[in-house]
Amino acid sequence: MIEALVKNRSYTQKSASILGAAMAGLLLAAIQASSDGAVSTRVVATVNDTAISAYQVTQRIKLLKILRPRLVSGSRKQQQKAALQDLIDEKLKTEEARKLKLLLPNERVEEIISKTPGLKNLATRLKSQGLSSRLVNSYIATRMSWNRILSNKYPNQSVTDEQVAARTAQFRRDLQKQAAEHTVSIYELLQITLPVDKQATPELTNEVARSRLIEADDITRRFKSCSSARKATRGVFNVRIGKRIPADPRKMPKQMRQTLDRAGPGSAFVAGVTADRSAVNIMAYCGKKRIAPEAPKITPDMVKQRLEDERFENLGKSYLRDLAKNAFIEYKDASLRK
Template sequence: MNNKEAIMTFRTARAVHIFAFSALIMLMGTVSYAQQTPNQTAERIMAVVNDDIITTSEFSERVHMVMETSNLPKNPEVARQIGPQILDAMVDEKLQLQEAKRLGLDVSDAEVNDGLKQIATKNKMELPDFAQMLKKEGISAYTLAQQVKAQIAWTKVIQQRIRPRIDITDSDIDARIKRLQDLAGKDEYLIAEIFLPFDEEQSEDDIRGLAQNLYDQLVSGKAGFPMLAQQFSKGAGADQGGVIGWVQEGQVAATIEAALKQAEAGNLLAPIETDLGYHIVYLRDKREIEYDPETTNMLVLRAEIGNDIGNERLDSRARRYLRDLRSTAFIEYRA
C-alpha cells in the first residue's frame, strides 16, 4: 500500500471517523444535552479556567473519545502522550465559550442539531445510525456536545470580531503576483500538516513519540489525516483538517522544503523536526508554477489571491486572538 492509499485520501477516508471528533453530537434526535453532565463519581478538578473548571471525568471521557476516533493504540503510554494536548484543547474551548458569552453570542441546541444533520448527510448516514455508532464506541454525547458548542461559538466570535477587520489592498495582491513572476518555473506544493509544537508541559521525547504514533496510524490506514489534524495539530489550518494550501520556496522550514522536493504527490512525509516542533506533512499535489501575463486571466487570478490572503490572515488573527485570551486568563492545572 502506498502512502496515498494509506491516508485513505481527503475525500474517501472512512467518513464517520474523519468527522467523528470534530462534529458528532446529540445524535439521539433533538434532545438537549446542554443540561446533562458527566458521571460525578469520585470527581476531581483537572484545571480551573477563570470561573470554569474541567473535571477528571470530563477529561477521561475526552481521552476515550480521542483514542476511539483516532484509532490510536489503547494503552497507558499513548494516553499519557496525548493527555497534555487534550487538556490544552479543553482549556481553549472553555475560553472560547467564555468569550462568546461575554460578547452575547449564544449557541442554541437547534444550531447544533442543524450542524449535525449536515454532517450526517456528508457521511451518508441517517441520525439514528450515527447514534448507534456513537453508542457502540462508548462516546459520550455530553463530551461531544460541549466540543461542538465551543466550535460553533468560536466561529461566531471570529465572524463578529475578526472578519470585519480583515483588509486586503491592491498592494497586497500585487506583491503576491510579483512573487509568482519571480518563482515561475519552480515547483509549488499543495500540503496539509499536523504540527506538534515543543512546549514546557511535555518532554521532547513525548512529542516525538506522539508524532510517530500519529504517523503510524496514517500509514496503516486506521485513521484519516483531516480528523487527526483537527484533533492534534496546533498549526494553521487545523480546523480545516490541516490544509495549508499551496506553498512555494521559502514559505516553509528548510527541512520541510527539502523533503517536499524529494517527494511525489500523494506522499505522506515521516515526522520532520524543526526548531518549533514536529511536522507530519501530506503532499497532496505538486506542480510547476506558471505565470504568463499574456494568457493569464488577471481578474480571476487577483480574486483567487485576495481570497487566499484573506483566509491566511483570518486564521492567523484567530489563533492570535486565542493566545491573547490565554495570556489574560486565570488558568490553573491541578491534576
C-alpha cells in the first residue's frame, strides 16, 4: 500500500511538473501574442479624432514600394516617416471630401474599378501582394475624391500656347542632352561563311576544310570594305555573306577591340573552322557607328497636359498645406515626425 502511494505521489509530481511547464509555455505565448498585437495596434499619430496605427504604416510602406518606390527608398525610419505622412495627407483629403460631400462611396469605387481596365489591373496587382481589398479601395477612392475636389475648386487651369512652346523646346533640349550622354560607338562586323561539305571520312572532310581555309585567306587579302564584300568573294564557290552585326565594345574582349582598332575599317580576318568542321568563318570589320537611344515623341498636346497637371498638383499641395494648418495633428511617436 505504501509503495503504491509513493508511486502514485511520484507520478503526480511528474504530471504537475509537465503541466507546469506547459502552462508556462502557454503563458509566454500569450504574452508574446499580446506584445505583437500591441505593436501592430499602437497609435503613432492622430489627425483630428482619427488614429493611425503602426500596422497601417507598415501596410502603407508595402503599398508605396509598389506604386511610388522612390518615396520609400531610404532607411526603415525614413520609410516609416514617408508612409505616415502619406497616411496623414490621406486622412486630411478624406475629411475634406466628406465635408464637401464629394467622397465616393465604396460601392461606386468598386464599380469604377471593375469598369476601368487600368484601375482593375492595379487593384489586382496590389491585392496579389497581400494588401487587403479595403486598403486598396480606400487608397483609390481618396485619390479620385481629391481630384473631384480640385476640379470643383479650380475649374479653369488652361495654359497659353507660349508656355506650351517654351516647355516643348525645353523637353527637346533635355532629351537631346540625355541622348548625347547615352550615345555609344559600336563596331559593325560582317560574317562571311564558307561551308565545308561533309565527306565520306573525317580525313577527307579535314582536307576540304584546309582548302576552304586557303580560299578564306585569299578573300581576306582581296577584302576592301563590307559594301564590296561580294566582289572580294567572286570566283569562290558556295559563299554566304551575312548581315552586319552591331557589337558593343563594352562587351568585347580588350584584345579584340585593340586588334580591330589597329586593323581599321575594311579589314577581314579568318576566324577559323567551326568546332563541328562544318564551315570556315571570316569576320570583317566594317567600321564604327554611333548609336543614341531612341527619344520619346513629344507633342504639344502631351506638353499641354503635363503643364496643366503640374499646375493642378501645385494647387493641390497648397490646398493640402492649408488643411494641415487647420487640423489637429499629433505625433504619438516623435521619431516619426518629418
